[in-house]
Amino acid sequence: MAARWARHDMAEFLGGHRQRRLRRTGWMRDLVRENTLTSADFIWPLFVIEGHNERTQIRTMPGVERLSVDLCVEAARQAAAEGIPALALFPNTPDHLRTEDAEEAFNPDNLMCRALSAIKSAVPEIGLIADVALDEYSANGQDGLVADGEILNDETVEVMVKSALVQARAGADIIAPSDMMDGRVAAIRATLDTGGFEQTAIMSYTAKYASSFYGPFREAVGSGSRLKGDKRTYQLDFANTDEAMREVEQDLDEGADMVMVKPGLPYLDIVRRVRDEFNVPVFAYQVSGEYAMIRLAGAAGAIDEKAAMMESLMAFKRAGAKGVLTYFALEAARILNG
Ligand code: PBG
DSSP: OOSSOOGGGHHHHHTTOOGGGGGSSHHHHHHHOOOOOOGGGEEEEEEEESSSSOEEEOTTSTTOEEEEHHHHHHHHHHHHHTTOOEEEEEEOOOGGGOBTTOGGGGOTTSHHHHHHHHHHHHOTTSEEEEEEOGGGTBTTOOSSOEETTEEOSHHHHHHHHHHHHHHHHHTOSEEEEOSOOTTHHHHHHHHHHHTTOTTOEEEEEEEEBOOGGGHHHHHHHTOTTTOOSOSTTTSBOTTOSHHHHHHHHHHHHHTOSEEEEESSGGGHHHHHHHHHHOOSOEEEEEOHHHHHHHHHHHHTTSSOHHHHHHHHHHHHHHTTOSEEEETTHHHHHHHHTO
16 A cells, blocks of 8 residues: 555555445435335334223333223234234233232233233234233232242243243233243243144243343333342343353243344344354344333434434344334334335
């Protein structure tokens, strides 16, 4: 390279390459774009509450509401009309039903099951993903049964399989254990198979990290104020990646059909690694805290909220995710569908 740069040397320096040629015009950028985003990439999480025609605000998630079952059915219709393939349901269980044993988790008439069957019969064309974990039913906000301050593994799995079974009966197409107990995928698979639900799929929350980005969700389902301590004895340490690969391997061995990485944006390296090392659909969850950051920064005028939303969603595709669970699903789908 010449010691002193002169403009006429440029052609030689570049060797004929000018990367900006492919960025000059909109049509050229359209032509060479590597990844695409469509409404079929989204899974829309809904928070379900008791009542009729009820909607309540979630302070930390502006734009997201908890909905009674009838309004969830309406939301499902809107999602289906936009080509969103599936919903993920989370119940906000009434306080008086939250117990140490979390028995409400396997009550066939619980809020979750009523929401599943109402949506399944009214909007059969949309897929229904049922979260299985005890924090939505337990008195202490932990995902497992607790004894002497310890989160019990095998005892928790026993409750979870019963919960998965009532959900499958109510119409869940995909069971999504979000608890991180060991062995839950195998136990749920075996229970579904013997119960006649061999076609019900399992999307495992496989690489779920102990994260502070779940804060707004815990307010949404009403578990946050109950939770003492943290979830670090079962959710992954955010300093690790190999550990996540071992979790994926084991969940696939146990019969998971799909795996999930959670949170999303801060963990795109994990999404990419799973995508590169395993031949299985990998999903990412853009969690409540990530949603809140984009919404609140938008409201503060710090960023262009809609543009940041679309950029963040494309980032999941770029990292190799097959799809993304996102509270932006309906809004983003409407933009994409014009
Ligand atoms: C509970 C569960 C959590 C989320 C999904 N399922 C919270 C937690 O593990 O504490 C978080 C989702 C979000 O933050 O959007 N088992």
